């Protein structure tokens with residue numbers, strides 16, 4: 001079974017390569033597409049350069065992976081040891097995760113100077129949140145009896161964490177790390193875009209600027225291959241360590257009853273205040289230069305006194321939203337839709353799932369220049385990049401969710417000869433909803449990342465471009481304003497989706513909400 | 516193994532009751548209970564499913580706080596006893612940690628009770644519960660009955676003053692269960708450990724305990740308090756044994772009706 005699937009996988013990969021070459025042959029010298037043969041030739045001619053770049057990128061990605069995951073482990077253990085801190089820590093972690101890397105990158109660059117700092121920091125920022133969510137779920141998911149086992153001896157949460165939860169969450173940690181590995185490479189490459197001197201990102205920028213199609217394709221292929229490889233390697237190590245890998249559903253934390261709006265509002269205000277105080281005090285503690293490290297009050301003053309700045313910001317945000325929202329919805333819709341279709345034809349889903357899992361680890365954004373090269377600087381290119389970025393994780397999550405329909409329920413529908421469509425509608429789709437919403441939430445920061453990076457690298461529009469522009473012209477007031485706006489928008493959107501999720505799951509999958 | 520007779524602790528419940536939840540979701544699980552369990556005795560709780568037996572056990576263990584009343588064990592609160600590592604509990608399913616070997620699962624009982632680790636003592640107990648040679652196996656490689664033995668061993672390794680057994684043999688087949696019923700109880704009984712046992716089997720209750728409390732449907736209240744003379748009665752299929760079983764069954768039948 002696995003063996004035939006493996007052969008299927010190789011065959012479809014070969015077919016894809018052949019198709020790619022044929023298309024490339026049809027459009028020779030098109031300045032858009034280079035076939036696999038051109039890519040291979042380019043790689044052969046530049047082996048030294050490329051291998052140095054891969055080494056540099058992997059080096060930074062590895063350090064970012066380490067720091068990011070260490071942070072995730074510390075945060076999630078804190079949440080387990082101090083359950084009351086969960087909401088605050090989760091929201092702070094989310095806010096930091098929603099920071100637009102496109103803007104934090106240049107600021108970190110000013111802070112660190114030339115070295116590897118920004119690449120490592122961005123790689124860490126790109127990985128910690130998924131690992132954090134996976135670990136919180138994993139650390140919590142132990143049977144009541146196991147936790148009673150430590151309490152019966154009068155031992156506290158620390159003992160429980162050490163003897164039981166830590167080991168029990170290993171499958172979840174590994175699942176999180178597996179997703180984190182390609183993300184670290186992506187983060188490192190975005191860090192390299194901000195003006196590093198070595199790495200795949202540096203070469204990608206250079207190839208784009210000189211319209212070197214062969215090099216662009218070769219670099220994108222290389223980044224994709226390396227990402228798929230690290231994903232595979234971590235999965236392999238994981239399978240040696242634990243017998244049953246976890247399929248993680250990052251369900252939202254349980255809520256006790258319905259919160260009224262005034263209470264939620266109070267909490268939101270408290271959180272915003274906390275973020276602002278942290279922002280201000282971190283900068284003061286590290287004594288960061290006021291010229292580029294703007295404090296909340298600086299931004300407040302800038303935005304309240306400067307009409308022109310406000311309208312620039314508004315225009316950019318509108319432009320960006322007009323691309324983000326359709327791309328986001330299209331990616332989610334296509335991912336869920338295809339998952340449903342594939343499940344109606346089970347043989348197909350068995351073939352597609354491994355391919356989709358491999359493709360998820362491709363750093364889509366680094367192929368943004370290619371897509372824009374092919375489709376031009378209009379809206380379509382950007383929307384497609386956003387959609388593709390979201391499509392694969394959604395497809396995988398939904399396929400896994402659809403498979404989790406309990407066997408007895410399927411048998412019950414079979415016994416009524418209810419037919420596949422009805423089974424889908426009444427049993428499978430409700431079973432898929434938690435997975436769907438989990439990916440809908442995670443897709444929001446991803447969508448913003450895709451949009452801003454594409455605007456920055458390729459289209460020269462929207463808030464991504466505004467960030468890039470203000471970073472080069474040292475207009476840090478505007479840069480920070482853009483960061484605030486994007487972070488707030490992403491966090492808000494995430495929380496809105498979380499509310500919708502809770503409302504819908506309360507009806508369709510109440511056991512998930514109660515956690 | 517050290518065998519100090521009468522090392523158990525008496526258990527006293529004064530007006531202990533438990534209500535879960537509030538408002539519409541309110542569940543009256545246990546009606547106010549006054550009980551005195553003598554040190555070194557094994558007491559069985561029997562009653563219809565969902566009547567609150569596990570809740571009583573968990574309150575004695577200090578895992579659940581009573582809504583009213585107090586639990587006293589010897590001169591201490593359950594939580595103080597727990598902090599000394601002087602109480603242990605076996606759950607309905609063995610709850611062994613799948614990543615630990617049998618030996619280290621049992622040794623965990625010592626660690627959690629803050630007692631010095633002692634591999635020889637663990638091995639001796641492994642032999643006593645009939646698992647010789649399986650010390651380095653993981654739970655997944657053992658049968659259900661073997662896992663139950665291991666869970667009981669984990670319970671007893673710390674030489675507690677009080678053991679709480681919540682349907683410890685619930686998940687094994689009848690034949691294995693009969694064997695475990697004969698082989699395991701002496702391990703705590705001979706050491707004079709106080710034990711509270713929840714079971715659905717009348718025979719098991721009569722076989723293992725000095726005293727049987729029959730509980731009413733929720734909220735649990737004691738409807739019959741039957742003493743079993745362990746020096747004469749627990750020989751299955753004798754008229755005496757059958758008579759006690761009938762008493763318990765009658766009491767159960769009365770509450771179920």
Ligand SMILES: Nc1ncnc2c1ncn2[C@@H]1O[C@H](COP(=O)(O)OP(=O)(O)OP(=O)(O)O)[C@@H](O)[C@H]1O
Nearest residue numbers: 535536542544563564565566567568569570571733
């Ligand atoms: N944590 C809890 N929250 C709310 N209700 C609970 C909780 N624990 C138990 N209950 C309720 O209290 C009642 C008694 O439960 P308990 O588990 O003590 O019964 P039991 O006699 O052990 O049943 P069984 O023989 O099936 O194990 C049940 O109605 C149960 O639903």
Ligand SMILES: [Mg+2]
Nearest residue numbers: 568569570681
């Ligand atoms: Mg019970």
